[in-house]
Amino acid sequence: MTENKIISGFSKLTREEKIRWLIQDLNLDESTASFLNSFELTNSEKQSVIADLSENQLSNYHLPFSVAPNFLVDGKILTFPLVTEESSVVAALAKAAGYWAKRGGFHTQIIGTKKKGQVHFQWNGNPEKLKKIFPEIKSQLLKETAPITENMEKRGGGIREIKLIYLPEIKPDYYQIDVSFETRDAMGANFINSCLEQIGKSLTKFIENSNQFSANKKEVEIVMAILSNYVPDSRVKVWVKCPVEELIENSQQAHSYAEKFALAVHIARNDVSRAVTHNKGIFNGMDALAVATGNDYRAIEAGAHAYASKDGQYHGLSNATVNNGIFRFELEIPLAVGVVGGVTALHPLAKLAMKILKNPSASELMGYIATAGLASNWAAVNALITSGIQKGHMKMQLPNILSQFNLSEEQKAAAKAWFSDKDVSYSQVQKYLENHD
Numbered sequence: 001m002t003e004n005k006i007i008s009g010f011s012k013l014t015r016e017e018k019i020r021w022l023i024q025d026l027n028l029d030e031s032t033a034s035f036l037n038s039f040e041l042t043n044s045e046k047q048s049v050i051a052d053l054s055e056n057q058l059s060n061y062h063l064p065f066s067v068a069p070n071f072l073v074d075g076k077i078l079t080f081p082l083v084t085e086e087s088s089v090v091a092a093l094a095k096a097a098g099y100w101a102k103r104g105g106f107h108t109q110i111i112g113t114k115k116k117g118q119v120h121f122q123w124n125g126n127p128e129k130l131k132k133i134f135p136e137i138k139s140q141l142l143k144e145t146a147p148i149t150e151n152m153e154k155r156g157g158g159i160r161e162i163k164l165i166y167l168p169e170i171k172p173d174y175y176q177i178d179v180s181f182e183t184r185d186a187m188g189a190n191f192i193n194s195c196l197e198q199i200g201k202s203l204t205k206f207i208e209n210s211n212q213f214s215a216n217k218k219e220v221e222i223v224m225a226i227l228s229n230y231v232p233d234s235r236v237k238v239w240v241k242c243p244v245e246e247l248i249e250n251s252q253q254a255h256s257y258a259e260k261f262a263l264a265v266h267i268a269r270n271d272v273s274r275a276v277t278h279n280k281g282i283f284n285g286m287d288a289l290a291v292a293t294g295n296d297y298r299a300i301e302a303g304a305h306a307y308a309s310k311d312g313q314y315h316g317l318s319n320a321t322v323n324n325g326i327f328r329f330e331l332e333i334p335l336a337v338g339v340v341g342g343v344t345a346l347h348p349l350a351k352l353a354m355k356i357l358k359n360p361s362a363s364e365l366m367g368y369i370a371t372a373g374l375a376s377n378w379a380a381v382n383a384l385i386t387s388g389i390q391k392g393h394m395k396m397q398l399p400n401i402l403s404q405f406n407l408s409e410e411q412k413a414a415a416k417a418w419f420s421d422k423d424v425s426y427s428q429v430q431k432y433l434e435n436h437d
Contacts (some may be wrong), residue, residue: 015058018056019032019058023342036059039060040059044352050287051345053346058141059113064085065349066090068090068093068094069094070097071105071368072100072104073368075105078368081293082288083291083292083349084287084288087287089284089288092375092383093285093376096376097375100218101160103240103246104240107238107240110235110238110328110367111236111332112233112234113366115192115234116230116233116247117179117181118177118225119179119199120174120176120223120226121175121203121223122175122223123220123250123277125213130164131164134164140202140206142159142162144199145195150193152188157181157182157186158181159180159195160175160180161180162178163177164357174223177203180233184340184362186340187296187338187362189227189342192227193225196226200222204220229336230304231303232307232334234335234366235332235372236333236335238370238374239331240374241327243327244327245325257386262320262327264381265278265316265320268315269315272313274316275308275314275315275316275376278317278381279305279308280320281380282377283300283301284380286376292349292352294342294347294353295337295344295369300335307333317332318330318377319331328379331374333373334368339360339362358384398414402416405433407433415429415432421430
């Protein structure tokens with residue numbers, strides 16, 4: 001076996017050259033090239049769009065584009081487009097949608113839409129002098145970012161607040177310029193970062209040109225300028241509620257069900273081992289809708305995990321209560337999304353996803369993504385306190401298990417019929433196939 005070598009200029013190679021290098025460097029089968037080509041789109045225009053989304057693209061990695069109908073959100077019936085490899089996620093969302101549509105549906109409230117970022121810098125001069133002159137600095141920063149913010153301001157957005165923050169616990173000379181933004185229907189990452197980088201340059205120029213500071217040393221040193229994915233001021237609340245006796249058909253058992261459900265959620269709010277998996281269940285739904293609409297699910301997750309830890313301990317993000325005979329299940333979560341620009345405006349299926357959602361505003365999409373999170377969470381907790389998570393999950397995994405065997409469509413159909421009223425596991429499927437060869 002030959003030792004792999006470092007390659008220079010890889011990104012400058014053509015796609016075919018990159019594939020050829022991969023085959024030779026890793027001693028892969030020659031059929032790898034045709035295998036990768038088989039996942040390319042036949043429509044050259046669409047394929048070009050997909051290829052340009054990433055660096056060093058060799059092929060397309062396909063995931064199912066699914067839908068879950070019957071979501072009643074703020075009085076509107078919607079179908080949610082979803083991208084996920086987990087069939088049970090789609091089934092859970094569809095079940096939750098139908099269940100709550102009969103009980104008043106989902107309700108949303110946008111608490112805020114502000115995003116933020118910071119210019120991180122070290123200050124070697126007089127702290128009091130910096131604090132005193134900052135209003136003048138701020139005025140200059142706004143003036144010099146005006147060419148960048150002009151178009152955003154026409155759409156009702158722009159810079160909302162600029163604050164000077166001193167954080168000596170990080171480093172004795174460490175400061176931030178904390179900037180709040182409104183980006184309307186755009187996620188706004190590029191806009192925010194452009195503003196912040198200009199603010200960093202303007203701050204440096206102001207200090208260097210001011211006669212109020214020492215000319216003998218460099219008093220300000222920019223460390224970095226970057227948006228934050230922690231967006232507690234861009235937050236949405238979603239909830240469902242109904243009389244306890246309407247939760248299940250057997251009204252006598254409904255109160256026990258409601259209390260057990262609330263207890264399961266309470267456990268997640270107070271035990272980190274449960275909270276992590278509980279929140280993962282929320283993101284099962286949120287991620288699927290975020291990916292389908294071309295939004296950054298990684299940023300959403302990172303910000304929400306930070307929010308779950310804002311009190312010094314990691315908590316479950318949802319809450320359930322039973323008061324005066326009313327069951328209420330809710331989720332309050334920070335997230336920043338966009339409906340214009342980026343992947344949303346480029347990816348053909350992201351465009352379709354937006355049409356399926358009836359072309360929502362960014363605020364409406366916030367509500368829909370949070371709704372998917374609460375719906376997914378409800379389905380998971382409901383399964384946990386009743387039949388258990390594995391029964392339904394493994395039923396949904398049966399097609400995936402069967403796909404691992406060389407079976408005809410008739411054999412697959414027979415296996416699905418056999419397991420329709422039986423527990424599913426890989427070993428049980430294997431045993432069935434051995435006995436029905």
